[in-house]
Amino acid sequence: MWAESAAALFHQLSSFGWFEEPAPSATSAQPLPVVPPPPGEGHLVSLAHVLAARCSRRDFDGSPLSPEALTVLLWSGYGRTGTHRAVVPSCGGLLSLRLLVLALRVPGLTAGSAYPFLPDTLSLGPPTPAGPPQELFHTRHIDYERVAAVVFVVGDPRPPTDRYGDRGYRYTLLEAGHAAQNLCLAATAMRLGAVTVGGFDDEAVSVAFGLDREVPYYAVAVGGAGHEMPHEEVAAVLTLASGSA
Ligand SMILES: Cc1cc2nc3c(=O)[nH]c(=O)nc-3n(C[C@H](O)[C@H](O)[C@H](O)COP(=O)(O)O)c2cc1C
DSSP: OTTTSHHHHHHHHTSTTSSOOOOOOHHHHSOOOOOOOOSSSOHHHHHHHHHHHOOOOOOOOOOOOOHHHHHHHHHHHHOEEETTEESSOOGGGOOOEEEEEEESSOTTSOTTEEEEEETTTTEEOOOEEOOOGGGGBSOOSSOGGGOSEEEEEEEOSHHHHHHHTTHHHHHHHHHHHHHHHHHHHHHHHTTEEEEEEOOBOHHHHHHHHTOSSOEEEEEEEEEEOSSOOOHHHHHHHHHHHHHHO
16 A cells, blocks of 8 residues: 555655755856757757667677777766766756666676776776676566676765755656666667666675665666667767767
């Protein structure tokens, strides 16, 4: 029953009136950045095609994901577009999330290791061996042997909950959803397959990735789906991302 559930209690306790409202964040007082509209035309139609083509794909073909394509994916998910600005909205401008990549089929990366995405330098940090992917997931109908990478959205819940009380946790989940949707849309535009995965073992992931203050919120498994990757577009986005990081 919803009314007696812990979720309902949490929803109530994280509603306005149950926590002290913070002052407006520093970012909301800043002047709006000068962001030119995207050059050229046809973006709306392109976006609509990508939106219409998005679906959860679990039929990965086992092909590798190039490091360049992985960088484009990661920038699309939680990349920077300026000071205190990212490709997704962030609660209070705190940017409290991180992307961790479980590499499985990425040439140059150690399969079974987790690499942090460093958005300021568009690079990956040092890896942590994470063990067999099957042990991290309750969702067993995905063939992790054929997945190229699983991108985990993780974060420290303290900054958002220090600021917004329990409501900060709601905001963080929403922000994680923004990042995951961007990953899905970028994967679709790159003609890759992607499926979001909520069915992972929180504790196993935290231990395997050596998370201390952070918790895992969401994951997106990505891999080949039998289509040719648009290499020139990947290179063009990498140039754009490098300029805005
Ligand atoms: C929050 C959330 C968690 C999900 N977790 C899983 C999961 O653990 N395993 C899985 O195979 N699919 C998962 N999915 C994908 C859904 O099963 C999928 O989106 C749904 O069946 C609709 O299909 P579509 O994405 O192709 O439109 C999740 C989706 C959401 C929104």
